Amino acid sequence: MKKLFILILLSTSTLMATAQSKDEMQLTSQVEALRKAMVDADEGVLNNLVSADLSYSHSSGLLDTKTSFISALVNKKSDFSSITITGQTIQIFGETAIVRHKLAGVTVDTGTPANVSLNVLLVWQKVKGDWTLIARHAARA
Numbered sequence: 001m002k003k004l005f006i007l008i009l010l011s012t013s014t015l016m017a018t019a020q021s022k023d024e025m026q027l028t029s030q031v032e033a034l035r036k037a038m039v040d041a042d043e044g045v046l047n048n049l050v051s052a053d054l055s056y057s058h059s060s061g062l063l064d065t066k067t068s069f070i071s072a073l074v075n076k077k078s079d080f081s082s083i084t085i086t087g088q089t090i091q092i093f094g095e096t097a098i099v100r101h102k103l104a105g106v107t108v109d110t111g112t113p114a115n116v117s118l119n120v121l122l123v124w125q126k127v128k129g130d131w132t133l134i135a136r137h138a139a140r141a
Helices: 002-018 022-038 043-051 066-074
Strands: 050-056 080-093 096-109 112-127 130-140
Touching: 002 050, 022 043, 022 096, 022 112, 043 050, 043 066, 050 066, 050 096
Parallel strands: 050 130
Antiparallel strands: 080 096, 096 112, 112 130
16 A cells, blocks of 8 residues: 555656646747747737847847847748757746747748757746747857
8 A cells, every 4th residue: 555655646746747837838839839920920920929129139149129020030031941949948937937949940041041050048928918028049059
């Protein structure tokens, strides 16, 4: 009986440790929506996901605002044909979250195709129950 109790306790602890919180699931969904919207250059979705005060830093050092970030995607100045995200981690601090991941993508920026491999840091803020992207920084992997 004692062994059964210990086995149940260990199983429950393992499940609790691997289960995502509601906020983690929402953030995972928001990151996926951002990934898809960047590939699709979906202006409406991008507008909904990104803060008006966005600080967006590219691996090249270029800085974007919300307007310039969305405009570059919609006008194909920055054109992702694919983005794959791996190794994602999420840390939540109240109404703020840090999401880190590796991004592998294929771009056609101003007509020149290229593969990109980046380490990305995203900062999200919970506003009226929704997670909004407030900052992004990328470094070449």
